[in-house]
Amino acid sequence: MTDSKIIADVLSGDKEAFTELVRRHHTKTIGLCLSLLRNKTEAEDAAQDAFLKAYQALATFKEGAQFSTWLYQIAYHHCLDLLRKRTREKLDSWDALLEEKGEQIHQLMASPSTEGAAENTDLVNRVLKALPEDYRNILILREINGFSYEEISDLLRCSLDAVKGRLKRAREDLEEKLRHLLKPSDV
């Protein structure tokens, strides 16, 4: 059964039919929230909120559109709102982070398999947070979540060319920032 048929059933009064939409799309929605919020509990709560918002706004869903893209849009913008509310969170400047943790970042890149350790997870989070917001978000969408250019274009409400351009600049920026940490033999 297609998502559109399920939506039609829900709108005609079959509330339980929405269960199938949650079942189909929850892993990717939680993954999106997790990659943005970097906290499992907050990510699950945010994903729940996104499904609830989608359910409440289902009557406004445009027939013919992709339900998944619409849902990811809701989840993405909800996470950005939550991130903006984290006003007390300390943000590192890139230079300060390199000065404090440059050696550890170098070691982490030399053996990325140790990333699971709590202190390394924290370091990865700090590196991502130190990037400009636009670059960080587009890298998260493309590299961590594996969204297509078209999906990112829908999520960010911009053209395909804009997505490709911003992604290229974001990659170059991150490469440039990390390159001088590595010895010539590492590159």
Next chain:
Amino acid sequence: MNDEFWKKITQTFLKKVEVSPDEHFVTRVMARIEDPQPAWKRWLVPSFGAVFASVLFALTVTQDQNDLSAEDLLADDVVEFNLEELS
């Protein structure tokens, strides 16, 4: 752009997120759809119940302590009264 270097960056800082299907998550979402109250409202009644039970418990304990003290005092009076009678 150096592909090897970029691969190393993605393996370190941009690892793919793997989320397993979770039927409990599906159930929780559907429960919220059935009862779309905010979290604080869902906990309001149980919280009042817990506070009421705590106050009741505290009063009962205090009452028991008061009863004991009164009995002790009364017992002391009875002993003194009996002693007076004997003398």
